[in-house]
Amino acid sequence: MTLFFTAVTVGLGIGAIYGLVGIGYTVIFSATRTFNLAQGDLVMVGVMLSWFMMTLNHVPQILTLLTVVTFVALISWIEERLVVRPFLKRGSSAFGWFIATLGFSVVIETVVNNLFGNHAISAIPSPFPSTGFKVGSVIVSYQNSFVFVVFIVVILALEIFQRKTWIGQAMRASSEDREAVSLLGINPSVMSQSAFLIAGAIAGLTGWAIAPIVFSDPSIGLSYTVKGFLALAIGGFGSVRGAVVGGLLLGIAEQLFDVYGNSDYEIVVGLVIVLAVLILRPEGLFRSSAARAV
């Protein structure tokens, strides 16, 4: 049983990462009905920038955190202005934005590779001891738990933002009824820019938080992009709840498969679950009103 619970606790940490990427998608999707395929690469930029600042330049954690969050949010905002906005203005239902944001992610990855690709993959300092604490017989790593805490904080912060602020309420409403919101005179461009800024900030925060776990590997972006999407597909599209549940389920399932199956083929787990969900319950485990718009 120790093995089982260890897998579950590690899975919660990994699942939190997928969930965070999925939340990033959800924020943008509910405001713009598009998807940012660079979301995973933005997380990667957060990781690499943390590595650059802390490992290479010994910048303190807090300063790194602030810089990373600001910087990644800015890239995300630039993406909105340059890459996504033309599609929103055109109001086309086609998937041009899909190709365009994928193109943006390729650009980001290539730039980072050119800057840092020659460095050996190395560790990034953690604010926590590398050991863990014991719960019963299960040893839980500090950094892993910290990622989970970040996950919870982001969920709560987003919830408060969506309830208490005007723009947050607009976004929340927009995920349910887009036309009604545009009739209320809310500027869709402001909403779209805010969504990209927020999703970028979440990506930066995620990158900083997971940096000590994943090391300085600039090739992880696409994997997170896709896993975050799988979380949504499993949990249900368009709601934060779907992203949270789907991400955690995927993370735990992968870890359990590593323990009881064969860790070499971990990557197949997500594919099998998603195909099963598509066959049995195509709208995801939690249906949401936005799902039908797909």
Add this chain to the structure above:
Amino acid sequence: MTVLRRVATGGVATFVIWVAIAMLAPNVLGSSTFRLGELEYILALLMLATGLNIVLGYAGQLFLGPSAFFGVAGYAAAIVATHNAGLQSLWVMCLIGAVTALIVAAVVALPSLRIGGFYLGMLTLYLALVVPDVVSHWSLAGGQQGLSLVTDLNFVQSPTGVPLYQIGVLILAVLALYSWVIKHSRLGRRLAAIQASNEMAQSLGITSYSTKVAAFMLAAVPCGIAGAYYFYAVQFMNPSVITPNMSIDVLAGITIGGGGTVLGPIIGTGLVGSASQFLGGFNQYQGIVYGIALIGVAIGAPTGIMGQYAKLKERFLPARPAVAPLAGKQREAARGAGGPAAANSRGTSDGSPRPGGDGPGVLLRATNVSRGFGGVRALDGVNLTVTPGVVHALVGPNGSGKTTLLNLISGFYRLHGGEICLGPHRLDTRRADQIAQLGIARTFQTPKLLDVESALTNVVVACDRHAAAPVVSSVLHTRGGLRAERTGARDAYAMLKEVGLDEESFRFAGLLPHGTQRLLEIARAMALRPKFLLLDEPAAGLSAAEVQALSRAVRSAADQGVGVLLVEHNLPVVFGLADQVTVLHQGRVLAEGTPSDVSANPEVVRIYIGRERLTADDRITPEGASS
């Protein structure tokens, strides 16, 4: 060899010249083993692009993981060949590759196409990550080292060297032909319809799920052959060959070259592949260039190089009218339909009956229909019966539920209460494409057309519903298939003639004036040989002359026994044309009867604010209308 004859009438000379140039490439670029390997890799990419284009370019579905199919097929060929010396021929490997790719395509496509859209995009992208990861851990596939035939002493590569490269060129040529044949078939037109608008495709009775699955399977074959050819030629397969970057390269190639054309993906991927093979220092930065190209093309020029080429041609060769591509053969076929006999027979040159076979007197009946949107009841217990041969107008102020009712009948909205029947068939339990197949045709408020196809092709898509030959024969261009194509073109032309658009047959539908587009939509709807025709505000924005042409077309449809349900704001048009009028108000039927009954109804007059009563000035009697 009807295929060859068909090609011979087209650009066969150009085709042969290009193949010959490609064959001679080693004479110019060198024929060292290393150089041939580079060329063969580019060939494999081109084959891959040709396959991907069928899904991405023709059907507009986001298929982003061609490298996964390439990898699975290449590895399947490699595993079989390295373990079995008897199965080391190029053709056996290609067969294994194609079959494996087909199996994987089925496993992925069948579930993910149920939702489609970016689900398909993401899942196929994920597949591009999964395949290299899995084979790198799989001992049978050689793990990180991969598989190689180089050290296999039993293996004799034959053909080898330059002939092997040239065979690759021929395979590519055959695949290009395969792609061309699909594009210019009934299936290709269906894919184009799905790409243009899913609703439009459904309204033409096209079942989008099975059509997309077919496209996916057809696309898998070239992807599989590409992987197998690559392995045979280079004798080496390893996880680093089939990274997602390969998919990105091919995707960039297709987007840059112009998806949807046969040649565009080959040109674009040729550029991308050559750059990565021959510009050494560029490799490091190619992601930036391709990324920007993907963004730029997606934003600015969705049709890529081929689209820009067509635009330039149009600008600098204005002498040639904007004739849709490959209209030549259709033109030939259509000429045969010029006679008055064909036009009089409504273009149903084979005279087959309307679909369904329920006899002539079937009614379209909506009983106690309700539908809400959120808290608003758009329709509340509406009853409506449309009779064959009758023009039935549905009028009412904005928001009275007219279009909602039309969308319910044609299956685009789900009913909340009541039922809609066509004779004995319940319609409200069926999908839109099934309803269209039962004989309910419709038009849209904003015309939905294949903009970059000729007006004729737009109608041919609808005529395809009644083609005498199966889809397969259309794709294979067999004799029967070609005969059906000719019949389709002839019927379509007759249909266009009937609404007075025969002169516009070969113009791009997207370039026609708005009113003409509406007539074209009606011609297309009538080409389905419907029992009932639903028109959604057909007169909106039309000039007086266009309204007259429209009225003639509607009247002629009714005279042929079609029941027409006309949603219309323009009261003079309604009163000049309709036999029967139903007035909706706030989701309920306010009045029903002949135009004179209804226009005398004080309730009806009252809801049209500002009008005391309708006068004779409101009427126009369309010229040539037989009522």
